[in-house]
Amino acid sequence: MHLLELHKIWLDSLGLEGKKLVLDEVKLTQVDLMNYSLNQAHITDCLFNNMHLIDIEMYSSTICSSSFVCANLENADFYKTDVSYANFTNANLRNTRFAKSDCIKTTFNHANLSDAKLVAALFDHADFRHANLQNADVSESTFENVLLKGANLTGIQGLEEAFIKSINIGTPERPNILIGGEARQWLDARSN
Numbered sequence: 001m002h003l004l005e006l007h008k009i010w011l012d013s014l015g016l017e018g019k020k021l022v023l024d025e026v027k028l029t030q031v032d033l034m035n036y037s038l039n040q041a042h043i044t045d046c047l048f049n050n051m052h053l054i055d056i057e058m059y060s061s062t063i064c065s066s067s068f069v070c071a072n073l074e075n076a077d078f079y080k081t082d083v084s085y086a087n088f089t090n091a092n093l094r095n096t097r098f099a100k101s102d103c104i105k106t107t108f109n110h111a112n113l114s115d116a117k118l119v120a121a122l123f124d125h126a127d128f129r130h131a132n133l134q135n136a137d138v139s140e141s142t143f144e145n146v147l148l149k150g151a152n153l154t155g156i157q158g159l160e161e162a163f164i165k166s167i168n169i170g171t172p173e174r175p176n177i178l179i180g181g182e183a184r185q186w187l188d189a190r191s192n
Contacts (some may be wrong), residue, residue: 024139
């Protein structure tokens with residue numbers, strides 16, 4: 001709690017006082033984070049599983065390799081955040097903003113990303129298997145080797161502006177890779 005208070009002071013003073021939050025391998029599941037901003041924090045390999053984090057702000061942060069399994073992150077803000085290797089399996093990410101975020105090998109398996117803002121994000125080897133991407137905006141995002149088997153893509157927006165390099169409609173063990181135009185056609189067919 002003391003570190004969270006110091007981070008709040010650091011944010012409020014624009015870095016002149018307090019101390020930036022840096023956490024590694026910390027289990028945060030018993031900490032009430034709702035009154036704290038985690039903007040610009042450096043949080044790696046930490047546990048947020050099953051936490052209630054509606055409206056949490058984590059923009060411009062690094063939260064690599066952290067776990068948010070079954071967490072409720074509705075309306076959360078991950079703008080310009082590095083969430084590479086993070087695990088959002090079964091998380092509620094409805095209406096969450098991942099704009100301009102790095103999502104390298106990020107797991108969104110069975111996550112609810114309906115109405116999410118995924119604009120100008122990098123999805124490289126991200127796992128969206130069985131995720132709900134209904135009405136999500138992917139404008140200007142890059143998709144490379146993205147797993148999409150079983151994903152709900154109904155109403156997905158911004159596909160025409162996205163950079164679709166390759167997608168995997170199979171599994172990691174049995175990949176079925178679609179590249180470029182073929183990948184875009186597959187996505188377009190499932191967005192209607």
